[in-house]
Amino acid sequence: MELSDWQLVEKCQAGDGTAFEELVSRYHQKVFMVILGLMRNREDALEVAQETFFRAFRKIKSFQGGSSFYTWIYRIAVNNAIDAQRKQKRNPLDFHETMDELFAARNEVAKDPFADVHDRQLRENMARAINELTPEHKAVIVLRTIEGMSYRDIGEILGCSEGTVMSRLHYARKKLQDKLKAFL
């Protein structure tokens, strides 16, 4: 039977290293997705994701289960990503370049060449539009997109109220609609 997150945390706290490996295995892709949505390129996001799990390992003994493990790990991830992003001012092109390479490599090309060009433009402009949002607005839109998190969980991760989450989401979506109106 698969152990719950909390059972794995308890095993980690008792010194079981394989339990932490299992937690990393469960969440590394999702944590990476959140960080990639907040940061400007894949390599930086990978670095911050690894640092997130390192920090989680160091703090796991103080984790008491007052919130779910995933909100706790996402909170560390978002804080790390926002800190790292504020320190770095790199060229935002890497993200959408890698996206295009990815779709090309997988031959995910639409049968309709016009639709293909349109989707490609949408992706490129989406990456650019996301990068132009503030870290706080990026965070709400990314957390909502991944797993469809509730406003309550997002508020818990970001340390703000549900009302703040709601207004940030509204603003972020409005901005994205404005910037992408030619492609939506």
Next chain:
Amino acid sequence: MTHCESLQESIGRWLDGELPPAESEAMRGHVASCAECSATRQRLEKIQLTLGTMLTAEAARLEFAPFWREVQHRIAAKRPWHVELIEAVQSLFSVSRLAWAVPAAIMLVLGFLSLTKWPGGVETNNYASVESIDAHGRNVALLREDETKTTIIWLYQDPEGEDENAEETTKPGPAF
């Protein structure tokens, strides 16, 4: 502002499943019959879908084994003392902690001024206080300086949840 413009925020909440059932049902009916709101719905769904697809595709390329090796390497490596020190100092000066520092500094300055101005202990009406006003970390700092008749009211929220080191105040035991 038209009726539909005023609904823009609610359409997002509706798609997110955050509207109460009765409002949600009313919104469903409205969107079904309103071209403008229906178009907004489609745009929001397309944004969500495109972003989700982009992030999922990137995450799918991430292999676990090398990722875990690097995490293990960090865990095993001993960090230089100055890195540990910088991290500890940075955590002391997080935004959430500085939220308390500002009114505290104002109170100290006012307290100091009142002491230096009235060394003989002349009675004044200077006043400084910080009170919690609800259970969600919202606080009010009230500062009043008698001579200049200056009153400062500082409303702020202590964003405790942003601090990953913060004590968890919710009920003990697993929440998952």
